[in-house]
Amino acid sequence: xxxxxxxxxxxxxxxxxxxxxxxxxxxxxxxxxxxxxxxxxxxxxxxxxxxxxxxxxxxxxxxxxxxxxxxxxxxxxxxxxxxxxxxxxxxxxxxxxxxx
Amino acid sequence: xxxxxxxxxxxxxxxxxxxxxxxxxxxxxxxxxxxxxxxxxxxxxxxxxxxxxxxxxxxxxxxxxxxxxxxxxxxxxxxxxxxxxxxxxxxxxxxxxxxxxxxxxxxxxxxxxxxxxxxxxxxxxxxxxxxxxxxxxxxxxxxxxxxxxxxxxxxxxxxxxxxxxxxx
Amino acid sequence: xxxxxxxxxxxxxxxxxxxxxxxxxxxxxxxxxxxxxxxxxxxxxxxxxxxxxxxxxxxxxxxxxxxxxxxxxxxxxxxxxxxxxxxxxxxxxxxxxxxxxxxxxxxxxxxxxxxxxxxxxxxxxxxxxxxxxxxxxxxxxxxxxxxxxxxxxxxxxxxxxxxxxxxxxxxxxxxxxxxxxxxxxxxxxxxxxxxxxxxxxxxxxxxxxxxxxxxxxxxxxxxxxxxxxxxxxxxxxxxxxxxxxxxxxxxxxxxxxxxxxxxxxxxxxxxxxxxxxxxxxxxxxxxxxxxxxxxxxxxxxxxxxxxxxxxxxxxxxxxxxxxxxxxxxxxxxxxxxxx
Numbered sequence: 001x002x003x004x005x006x007x008x009x010x011x012x013x014x015x016x017x018x019x020x021x022x023x024x025x026x027x028x029x030x031x032x033x034x035x036x037x038x039x040x041x042x043x044x045x046x047x048x049x050x051x052x053x054x055x056x057x058x059x060x061x062x063x064x065x066x067x068x069x070x071x072x073x074x075x076x077x078x079x080x081x082x083x084x085x086x087x088x089x090x091x092x093x094x095x096x097x098x099x100x
Numbered sequence: 101x102x103x104x105x106x107x108x109x110x111x112x113x114x115x116x117x118x119x120x121x122x123x124x125x126x127x128x129x130x131x132x133x134x135x136x137x138x139x140x141x142x143x144x145x146x147x148x149x150x151x152x153x154x155x156x157x158x159x160x161x162x163x164x165x166x167x168x169x170x171x172x173x174x175x176x177x178x179x180x181x182x183x184x185x186x187x188x189x190x191x192x193x194x195x196x197x198x199x200x201x202x203x204x205x206x207x208x209x210x211x212x213x214x215x216x217x218x219x220x221x222x223x224x225x226x227x228x229x230x231x232x233x234x235x236x237x238x239x240x241x242x243x244x245x246x247x248x249x250x251x252x253x254x255x256x257x258x259x260x261x262x263x264x265x266x267x268x
Numbered sequence: 269x270x271x272x273x274x275x276x277x278x279x280x281x282x283x284x285x286x287x288x289x290x291x292x293x294x295x296x297x298x299x300x301x302x303x304x305x306x307x308x309x310x311x312x313x314x315x316x317x318x319x320x321x322x323x324x325x326x327x328x329x330x331x332x333x334x335x336x337x338x339x340x341x342x343x344x345x346x347x348x349x350x351x352x353x354x355x356x357x358x359x360x361x362x363x364x365x366x367x368x369x370x371x372x373x374x375x376x377x378x379x380x381x382x383x384x385x386x387x388x389x390x391x392x393x394x395x396x397x398x399x400x401x402x403x404x405x406x407x408x409x410x411x412x413x414x415x416x417x418x419x420x421x422x423x424x425x426x427x428x429x430x431x432x433x434x435x436x437x438x439x440x441x442x443x444x445x446x447x448x449x450x451x452x453x454x455x456x457x458x459x460x461x462x463x464x465x466x467x468x469x470x471x472x473x474x475x476x477x478x479x480x481x482x483x484x485x486x487x488x489x490x491x492x493x494x495x496x497x498x499x500x501x502x503x504x505x506x507x508x509x510x511x512x513x514x515x516x517x518x519x520x521x522x523x524x525x526x527x528x529x530x531x532x533x534x535x536x537x538x539x540x541x542x543x544x545x546x547x548x549x550x551x552x553x554x555x556x557x558x559x560x561x562x563x564x565x566x567x568x569x570x571x572x573x574x575x576x577x578x579x580x581x582x583x584x585x586x587x588x589x590x591x592x593x594x595x596x597x598x599x600x601x602x603x604x605x606x607x
Contacts, residue, residue, distance in 0.1 A: 002106045002146070003214045010110045010143075012205030014117055014136070020198045021121035024191055029126045029172060033133050036164070037117055040140055051147035054218045056232045059152045060241050063233070066159045067248040071255035073164045077171045078262035084175050090126075127344070127406065134399075154388035162395025163425060166402070170421045173406050173414065229384055230445055 007048035015041030028080050028090045032073075039069055105146055113139035130168045137161045147217070149228040279380045283360060291520040292322035298566055305570045332509040337409060340506065344407035349507070349514035352400025355393040356521035362386040363528045364448045366538045366551040378538070378551060379448055387445045390529065391432060394484065397522065398424045401486075404515070405503035416502030419577065423483055423490065426584040431480035433592035437473040437599045438466050438533045447529075451537030465536040472595045474534045476588050481526040483584070485519065488569040490580060527561040528554075535561075 018041060021034030043062045050058025080090065087094050116135030123129045137160045144153035218227075225231045237245055296311065296318065303310025311318035336345060366378030383389055398421055405417015439445065442453040456464045467474050483490040499505070504515045531537060535557050538550035575583070 001217060002102050004217075005209060005212045005214065006106060006110070007143070007147075008209045008212060009206065010113065012202060012209070013114055015205070016198050016202045017114070017117040017121060019201055020194045023194045023197065024121060027126055029168065030121075030129050033120060033126075033129050033168065036133060036160075037120060037136060040136065040160075044140055044143065047144050047147055047149050047152055051149055051228065052215055052217055054227050056227050056236050057241075059149050059228060059233060060236055060244075062152050063155065063237070064241075064244055064248050066155060067252060070159060070164055071248075071251050073167055074255045074259040075262070077167060078259040081171065081175070082262050090175070131344075131403075150383070150385045151388070154385045154392050157392035158388065158395055162392060162398070162428070166395075166398055166421055166425055169399075169402055169406075170418065170425075173402065173418055173421075176414070230388075 004048060004052050008045055011041045011045040011048065013041075014038075014044065026091050026093060028083065028092050031092065032076055032080070036069060036073075039065055102146060106143070109139040109142045112136075113143070126172050127169070130165060130172060134161050134165050137165070147228070148226070151228060151230050151233045275376065276380065280361070283380055284357070287357070287360060287521060287524065288517075290524060291517050292326065294520045294523070294562065295325065295516070296322050298569075301563065301566045302570050305567070326513075329510055329513040334509040334511065335506070337506050339409045341407040341409065344403050345506075348400050348404035348407060349511045350400075351403055352397065352518040353514045353521070355397040355400075356518040356525070359390050359393045359525045360521075360528070362389055362447055363525070363532055364451050364537055365528070365554050367543060367547050369547045369551075377448075382446055382448045385445050386447045387435065387439070387450075390447075390525075391428075394522075395424075395428055397518070400515070400518065401503050404507065408503075408506040410506055412499045412505045413503050416499050416505070420486065420503060423486075423580060423584075426581065427480045427483035427588075430476055430584060430588040430592050431484060433589065433596060434473045434476035434480060435533065436596045437470045440596070440599050440603060441466060441469060447532050447537075451532050451539065454536040455539045455543075463536055463539065465534065465539075467534040470534065470595070470599070472591065473599075474530070476592050476595065477530060477534070479583075479588060481530065482565070482568065483580070485522045485526055487523070487565060489572040489575050491574060523562060523565060524558070527558045527565065530561055531557040
């Protein structure tokens, strides 16, 4: 059997990689992808705990996290498209004024 | 058997995640994330969470990531040009930051007791099958469920307002 | 354990072989049906009635020159055909193609495997099949391919919603996501003569499902991703030889899977008169039903003109999706009042 701590360690590793990506990357889409990776790291911990404790609550949180991620992707990508239209670039350092 | 499966999929998940931040081309990054999502879906099956595993593929890989790939294609992005960064030093900060974050997570998990994973059952009403998810979602978790629907409505309105051309 | 594994392997091998052969003969059937509908001949030179035509086509595909454009993204260009055909081959394993038969003194269920979220597995793989098309369009570095890929991804996301919503009506009726259970729940008769098929309870659901399936498989009148008059050949403009053949095969595999799913969900699966006493008949019934639905697909292809892009989006979002939601609400209300 796989111990619970393995799943939690994997979840921590994925979250950390995502967090590092958010700092290191300069492309807005890549940063967005790293945020999705962090969400997935958290999801794995939730599903693992839910499975080990036999409680369905954790899986419902994952369900809701997915919905939030979908909403976030829709709005975020719309913002990215409008930034690209005005600045011709997706480098987040170019988006340094509050105007579109 | 389970350990072998776990190691294979965990290695695939971490490998694709590292590839995500190593690639300069956003298309490769997006495809690596799909690799991570698929491996996680397999891990969910080993945790007897079949419904969430299927949703992971349908919602994440099949809808959200298609949207990402669609935008990358629409903007026809090429590789990031290497250029002088305004904040180069931030990159070197990432390594100690990552180490600290990982250490913190492992410190939190140090007292995890190794309980056994309950054996999966073929029953339609087992935890993780569709029946259990549906019943809890519409009884105990009804309020969060309704709130997410409002959130989605706001996201639809926001996305249309943002992506619409003013002159159109 | 080993005998179970062996049974699985044999079933997978047989299903795989049958699927690949039927794909070859569907391409023949499509041209013969086209000839018949348009009052011309169709392929009739290779073998009796042109029956060896698929073999000749296969040889031709293998011997054609394999071209990789210089400016293409090589890795993704090579990966795209595989990404298209693998999900198409994987979907069929959860579809029950018959009841249980006795073979060599052993009870054998005529489905490769059953999963308690079988239908979700199928929808998941169907949603992954868009990547092959999108990657082909993007990696070819050709404006027609790119346009085809963009159109395909928008179209498939839009119609997946209607497809999923249309299926919910059946799920509410049968109360299971396992396709074997769904097929079994449709056995028997109403009033002694009308088969208990879901089509009689969900006619609107079936029409939405069928239209959405046409769009998901990129067939006329929804073949905008490969519209030859506007986009040369759409996302596979640059592909040749066996790579082109793999896209071609995945398209026909998706066609078979959609029709099999329609039969399982709406037309009673393998049910029919005399199945209980002669289990072999179930396989025949299933194949005949699937064949008829595929014929309907081809009939539509050679009868209707292509939609314009804005009409396609209008139909998906403003007509089919609201109709599917109304269908779900009405079905559940009636079920609630009846129980």
